[in-house]
Amino acid sequence: MSDKVAQTAAVQPKKRAVSRKDMSKLRWTLKEMKNNWVAYVMLAPYYIIFLTFTIIPVFVSFGLGFTSFNMIEAPVWIGMDNYARLFLDDDIFILACQNTLIFAAVTGPVSYILSFVIAWFINELPPKLRALVTLVFYAPNISGSVYMIWQVAFSSDSYGWVNGQLLNLGLIDTPILFFQDANYVMPLCIVVALWTSLGTAFLAFIAGLQTIDKSMFEAGAVDGIKNRWQELWYITLPSMKQQLMFGAVMSITGAFGFGGIVDALAGNPSVDYCAWTIMHHLNDYGGARFETGYACAIATILFIIMIGSNKLVQILLSKVGQ
């Protein structure tokens, strides 16, 4: 690590008589740190806040995951007991894991692919029209709690739009209790989540597509590319690999984070825990039951799942266009 650092540092020309090889790595690093103290001072305000509220919580969760802790008394070390309890003794946690993975496995990839496909399709539209279409697709993502309209449209009486139409057409006799019926809750929540999911990744793809050099496509046509699908695979995707990576991170993070939509639409807890996610389990034990140690163990598992799936997808994406 410090070797790399020393190299980066050496790039910067500075007035000095001694060269890198005159002293040990550690001393060199310390000297560089002293010479560039301004950088640390300028970085400190942001970085201290970032560490305190983003990075330290991960380690706090990890540490407290091995304890029994209720926020009032001091934590007591209990080793792996929390994890044993989670996986062997907590049926609802297993259910939550299943639901979370189903949610994430559907919404993550689908929203990712939709973001890309739509961005790709609208790329050739004239700029004014493209801006308008972008707004239509992106608006649900930034409109806050507007997704509550789905609850109005699917409400469980005849005044809900869907039930009203179905009753009117004579397809059903009594209104369907969409958000109280375990068969409908998950699919509906997934649809609503997808509706709100064209976000940062979508914008990144639109931007990425516009930065591709147009002459590449002409060169490709000369080299025998026959249709837009070949063009996509051989030119477009490889040229925006970095955007694809960034979009994947955004989509995955989003896919694990929409417990709020479920709460708003199906209530908390949802009927028979049919849409109960790890996030809900975490808030239940951390916020309502004050079993903080146990909640921290849940959080640790969630961190591992999120980072793990990101790393996995990055490996997959590195194969694009090869």
Added chain:
Amino acid sequence: MAKEKKLRVRKHTVVLNRSAGGDFGIFFFLAIMGIFMFIPMYYTVIQALKPLDELWAFPPKFYVTAPTLKNFKDLFRLMNTSWVPFSRYLFNTVVITVGGTFGNLFLSSLASYVLSKMYFPGKKWMFKLVETSLMFNAVAASIANFIIMSALGWVDTLWAIIIPAWGSTLGLYLMKNFMDSSVSDAVLESARLDGASELYTFWHIAMPMVKPAWLTLIVYSFQGLWNTGSTIYIYSEQLKTFSYAIGQILAGGIVRAGAGAASAVVMMIVPIIVFVISQSNIIETMATSGMKD
């Protein structure tokens, strides 16, 4: 002669790569998806404009025959009669949004300048850590954050929302990448040789060159903070946010259906306007958002 040849090739490309069937398929797909995205937004606005008898008409209509602003009046009446005055909720949201956004803008640009344009030991892994943190959702850290907040004594104060916003990662990430590609080292170097301090170079040379990036940062921060709802850090009613209060009306169910839809319109209109104004800048920033290996 050569020019003519090039033109022919280009024409050839268009014919080869763009089948009419494909164009139609794309149009069809975009139309279906566009309708799917747009209808709920449209329905929200329609519901907000419906008078009472149309709200409870059977079967529910997809259009409004006698549009009225009565629902908005109801909404403001509800706001005025709530236990905590609505202006208080709005005030909290404005404080959070403005305070959080400006702090975030200032600290993140300072930090992204350092991470992008200065050299010092530890720079690489410091940015790597920020990049990695994009991979997990902040909600997972909320319990541990609560412990940290209570240690700092910030539970049930607006600081619990404002200060973490100053250290948010996406804005820094986008800004750092934008600086990498649009601020040339040579310009900064010549300023440094002229004896300008780092702070001066940052503020007077680098910052004006990254205007799209800071607009993007403002928009993102604004959207996030404007939509702040109920959090575990705040339990006093006086400190709750506009979004939370709107949510309460929205959850009011049947009696407040019209006012609920009106409140959703009020809530969505602000971020949409902000995005419309800043769209081209955001897209420009996103062009450099790629993740390097």
